[in-house]
Amino acid sequence: MKYKKTLEYDFHEMAFFTKNKIHFNECLQPKLSIIIPVYNELKYTLNCLHSLMKECNAFEVEIIVINDKSTDDTKSYLEQVNGVRLVNNETNLGFLKNINKGLKLAKGEFVLLLNNDVVVFDTLLKELFFVFENNKNVGAVGAMAIHPSGMVLEAGCTIFSNGEAHNNGRFSTPENPHYSYVRKSDYCSGYCLLLRRLLPNNDLVQLDEAFLPAYYEETDLCMQLKYNHGLDIYYQPFAKLIHFESISYGQEKNSKKEKLISTNKVKFKNKWIAALKANHLEQSKSFKDFKDLRLKSDAILFLQDTMDDDVISKIESENNNGKKITVLLKSKLNFSLEKIEFLQRQGIEVLYPYYTRKGKYRSYFKIFRRISNGFTQIETTNVFLKSYFFIINKLFSI
Numbered sequence: 283m284k285y286k287k288t289l290e291y292d293f294h295e296m297a298f299f300t301k302n303k304i305h306f307n308e309c310l311q312p313k314l315s316i317i318i319p320v321y322n323e324l325k326y327t328l329n330c331l332h333s334l335m336k337e338c339n340a341f342e343v344e345i346i347v348i349n350d351k352s353t354d355d356t357k358s359y360l361e362q363v364n365g366v367r368l369v370n371n372e373t374n375l376g377f378l379k380n381i382n383k384g385l386k387l388a389k390g391e392f393v394l395l396l397n398n399d400v401v402v403f404d405t406l407l408k409e410l411f412f413v414f415e416n417n418k419n420v421g422a423v424g425a426m427a428i429h430p431s432g433m434v435l436e437a438g439c440t441i442f443s444n445g446e447a448h449n450n451g452r453f454s455t456p457e458n459p460h461y462s463y464v465r466k467s468d469y470c471s472g473y474c475l476l477l478r479r480l481l482p483n484n485d486l487v488q489l490d491e492a493f494l495p496a497y498y499e500e501t502d503l504c505m506q507l508k509y510n511h512g513l514d515i516y517y518q519p520f521a522k523l524i525h526f527e528s529i530s531y532g533q534e535k536n537s538k539k540e541k542l543i544s545t546n547k548v549k550f551k552n553k554w555i556a557a558l559k560a561n562h563l564e565q566s567k568s569f570k571d572f573k574d575l576r577l578k579s580d581a582i583l584f585l586q587d588t589m590d591d592d593v594i595s596k597i598e599s600e601n602n603n604g605k606k607i608t609v610l611l612k613s614k615l616n617f618s619l620e621k622i623e624f625l626q627r628q629g630i631e632v633l634y635p636y637y638t639r640k641g642k643y644r645s646y647f648k649i650f651r652r653i654s655n656g657f658t659q660i661e662t663t664n665v666f667l668k669s670y671f672f673i674i675n676k677l678f679s680i
Contacts, residue, residue, distance in 0.1 A: 287431070287432035288432070288455075288456065288457060289403070289428060289432065289456055289522065289524075291333075291401050291403065291524050292329075292332075292333070292401070293329050293401060293430075293524075294328075294329055294332065295325070296324075296325055296328075299328050299332075302332070303363075303364075304328065304331050304332055304335055304363050304364075304366075305335070305363065305364040305365055306334075306335065306338055306339060306343070306345055306363075306364065306365025306366060307338075307339050307365055308364075308365050309342050309343060309344050311342065311389070312342050312343050312344040312389055312390040313341065313342040313343070313390055313391055313392060314341060314342065314343045314344075314390045314391075314392045314393070314394060314407070315343075315344050315346055315384075315387075315388035315389060315390035315392070315393045315394070315479070316334070316338070316343060316344070316345050316346065316393075316394045316396055317346050317348070317380075317381060317384030317385065317388065317393055317394065317395055317396065318330065318331075318345065318346065318347045318348070318396050318397070318398050319347075319348045319350055319377055319380035319381060319384070319397075319398070320347055320348065320349055320350065320352065320356055320398045321349075321350040321351070321352055321374070322352045322353060322354045322356060323354075323398065323399065324352070324354050324355055324356045324359055326398055326399045326526065327347070327356065327360070327398040328359070329401055330396070330397075330398050330399070330400055330401060330402070331345070331347075331363065331366070333400075333401045333402045333403075334402055336404065337402075337404060337405065337406065337407050337408070338407070341407055342390075343390075343407075344367055344388070344389060344390060345365065345366045345367060346367045346369065346384050346387055346388060347360055347366050347367070347368050347369070347398075348369045348371065348380045348383060348384055349368060349369065349370045349371060350371050350374050350375055350376070350380055351370075351371050351372065351373060351374045357370055367387075369383070369384075369387065371383075376494070376495040376496060377472075377495070377496050377499075378489050378491065378493060378494055378495060378496055378499050379491070379494070381395055381472070381489055381499075382488050382489055382491070385479065385486060385487055385488060386486065388479055390479060391478060391479060391480075392411075392414075392476060392477065392478055392479065393476075393477060393478075393479045393487070394407070394410070394474070394475070394476045395472045395473075395474070395475045395476075395477075395500070396473065396474055397472075397473035397474070397525070399473075399525065399526040399527075400427075400473060400474065400523045400524060400525050400526070401523060401524040402425075402474075402522075402523045402524075403521075403522045403523060403524075405520070405521070406425060406474075406521045406522070406523060409425075409518055409520040409521035410423045410425065410476040410518055410521045411476070412518070412520070412627070413464060413516045413518050414476075416627070417514070417516065419512060419513050419514050420513065420514055420516060421477060421504070421507030421508060421511065421513025421514055421515055422470065422475050422476060422477040422503075422504060422507055422513075422515050422516070423470070423475070423476045423477075423515075423516045423517075423518050423521075424436075424438065424467070424469075424470020424471060424474060424475050424476075424515070424516070424517055424518065424521075425470075425474045425517075425518060425521035425522060425523050426451075426456065426461065426517075426518075426519045426521065426522045426523075427471065427473065427474065427523060427524075427525040427527075428456055428522060428523065428524055428525065429524075429525065429527060430524055430526060432455070432456070432639075433452075433453050433454070433455065433639060434451040434452060434453065434454045434455065434456055434458070434461060435449065435452060435525055435527055436449045436450065436451065436452065436470070436471055437449075437450045437451030437452075437454070437461035437517060437519060438450045438451075438465065438467030438468075438469075438470055438517030439467060439468055439469050439470060439471065439501075440467075440468050440563070440571060440575065441468040441469060441501065441505075441558070441562055442558075442562055442563055442564060442565035443558045443559055443562040443563065443564050443565070444551065444558070444564070444565055445547050445548075445550050445551030445554075445558060446547070446565050447468075447469075447501060448569070448571065450467070450517075450571040450572075450575075451571065451572075453639065454638070454639065455636075455637070455638065455639045456522070457636060457637075458636060458638070459614075459631070459632060459633045459634055459636055460572035460631070460633065461519055461572075462519050462626055462632070463519065463625075463626035463627075463629060463630060463631050463632065464516060464517070464518055464519065464520075464626065464627055464628070464629050465516070465517055465629050465631075466514050466515065466516055466517075466629075467515050467516060467517040468504065468508075468515065468562070469500065469501045469503075469504035469505070469515055470500075470504070470515060470516075470517055471500060472499065472500030472503075473525055474521075474523055475500060475503075477503075477507070481507075481511055482511050482512075482513070483511075487503070489502070489503055490502050490503075490506075492549055492553075493546050493549060493550070495542070496542060496546075497539075497542050497543045497546045497547075498543070498546040498547060498549070498550045499546075501550060502550055502553065502554075505554050505557065509554070509557045519626075520623075520627070572653075573652065573653055573656050574656075580604060580605050580606050580658075581605070581606040581607075581608070581656055581657040581658060581659070582600055582605050582606070582607055582608070582657060582658075582659045582660070582661060583608050583609075583610060583653070583654065583657040583659070583660045583661070583662075584597060584607065584608070584609045584610070584660075584661045584662070585610050585650070585660065585661070585662035586609055586610070586611055586662075587612060587663075589611075589617050589618070589621050594621065594624075594625070596661075597609060597625065597630060598625075598628065601628060601629065601630055607630045607631065608630075608631040608632075608633060608653065608657070609625065609630060609631065609632045609633065610633045610634070610646065610649060610650060610653075611632065611633065611634040611646075612634070612635075612646045613634060613635060613646075614634040614635070614636075633649055633653075634646075635649070
């Protein structure tokens, strides 16, 4: 069974923008500054801006577009877009320096780093801010990035102790419940990253130019926020965007890009070697992010046939006590979507049967068998499953 896209989005050719003008309300005292570096690819830039327009005009937002000496019609076209603060570089600076330049120009309390090759879904800004408004010690928040084919590109990222990075949820479907709840992450990519403009010590946020011209700079920024300032990085699945990244199989690698990644990975590892060794998982070929990111000593699995107020209260209580909570339902259809989302927004994983992108059905019992050895406690009235859980944990403890 071939996976069918469930998230539809608009992407327009250039002719569309001759009749449909992009405009933003000017804001002298913005709460948020959106920084978008661009180099050519005008069609993508216009689609990005068009997707932002509705929500931005309901917020106190300034849009800073940094034109990195494009050779197409970017400059002349964007000069006609009302409400965009256009900065035209005299020389090509590259992504990292453009972001730092934008951060120095920004007026907002918050900044959103955003690629021009994205199309955002409605409520992106609202959902990113939700995490800041409902959690303590938030350093940065990233979104669910989805390829145009409908597959997930990133649902937060894991950094291993050797400095390698793993995109959680890659090639899954956006409906996969393993990636549908708010949670802390090692980092989120800079193509959509919301953070405060000033650090807790009131210094201006800046990307480390040791990583010029690019790669690992936003990974390093998230590590700075986490280990230098005691702040957490969050992944927010209710904030979604399309990212036009090429993920075709068998494509020949770009040697220059691979060399930059390799060089900067070494720089990153050397800079953070103590934190990586002390706090991060070792890389393993058998690593499964949906299972291996649980802290086994604090993980509780709730197997629920009902979801009344008493059950939700108990789940919330355990979650507030710092436990890693997973709730497994026999069917999503038997429960209120509002209750499921309520728990997911609190950082509680709510699982239920689903189809993979290849059309395979993950049944209730198959999900249970795949994840059950990741928990030290189970809450259920089902005697059979309790016994099964006990046996599984005994086997894995031998």
